[in-house]
Amino acid sequence: MKTEGGTDAAKRRAGERAAEEVEGGDVVGLGTGSTTAYAIEAIGEAVANGLEVQGIPTSFQSRQLALEVGIPLTTLEAVDTVDLAIDGADQVVDDPDSSAHGALIKGGGAAHTREKLVDAAAERFVVVADPSKLADRLERSVPLEVLPDAHTVVADRIRDLGGEPTLREAANKDGPVVTDNGNLVLDCEFGPIDDPDELAAVLSSVPGVVEHGLFVDLADVTYVGTDDNVAIREY
Numbered sequence: 279m280k281t282e283g284g285t286d287a288a289k290r291r292a293g294e295r296a297a298e299e300v301e302g303g304d305v306v307g308l309g310t311g312s313t314t315a316y317a318i319e320a321i322g323e324a325v326a327n328g329l330e331v332q333g334i335p336t337s338f339q340s341r342q343l344a345l346e347v348g349i350p351l352t353t354l355e356a357v358d359t360v361d362l363a364i365d366g367a368d369q370v371v372d373d374p375d376s377s378a379h380g381a382l383i384k385g386g387g388a389a390h391t392r393e394k395l396v397d398a399a400a401e402r403f404v405v406v407a408d409p410s411k412l413a414d415r416l417e418r419s420v421p422l423e424v425l426p427d428a429h430t431v432v433a434d435r436i437r438d439l440g441g442e443p444t445l446r447e448a449a450n451k452d453g454p455v456v457t458d459n460g461n462l463v464l465d466c467e468f469g470p471i472d473d474p475d476e477l478a479a480v481l482s483s484v485p486g487v488v489e490h491g492l493f494v495d496l497a498d499v500t501y502v503g504t505d506d507n508v509a510i511r512e513y
């Protein structure tokens with residue numbers, strides 16, 4: 279039997295705690311990644327026990343998992359309201375004294391474009407994370423989803439801005455990662471990001487960038503799974 283490591287147990291706690299927020303009749307944004315997967319599984323279990331919800335997946339991966347666990351699916355076009363979205367993060371600013379408290383980097387799984395669309399549309403955006411994701415400020419590379427034709431010009435623009443872009447390579451195929459939307463991903467190192475809001479605005483203005491992985495002023499709460507509990511950060 280596969281044993282669950284400390285990080286997996288923390289992710290599970292966060293995911294299951296977030297799933298407790300889901301109420302009958304809700305439309306729920308279903309994020310992508312290993313932490314959110316625990317929330318999707320818990321929602322599937324609740325559905326099996328009679329809870330009536332509809333899910334909006336943010337990727338091929340979350341759609342497949344939702345189908346597997348029996349969550350009825352819908353689309354953004356078909357609903358008036360998304361009650362809440364549950365999604366993971368690659369890094370979360372955890373400093374109440376910082377204006378960037380609660381800002382995120384997402385897109386480690388190349389799903390950030392659709393995630394941002396759904397997370398931003400939700401009345402409440404619930405982030406799920408383990409403690410390794412928390413940081414005083416954002417400093418991981420920022421994923422950019424870019425149109426295939428645009429990757430060299432966007433890379434040049436990122437260098438002009440002082441960043442170092444790397445085209446994301448696929449692990450199990452020759453060539454680059456191709457997103458669910460048929461685009462490419464540039465992972466861009468900027469070093470520590472003091473003002474994510476400002477960088478987000480600059481990145482959004484670069485032609486050829488479909489979406490960047492900075493999520494600023496979007497999260498309402500983060501559930502951080504710990505060794506034996508869940509820490510809550512409300513924003």
Ligand SMILES: O=C[C@H](O)[C@H](O)[C@H](O)COP(=O)(O)O
Pocket residue numbers: 309310311312313314365366367368384385386387388389390393
């Ligand atoms: O593109 C992927 C997403 O933004 C994920 O939510 C993020 O990478 C976190 O994934 P995980 O929970 O597996 O660390």
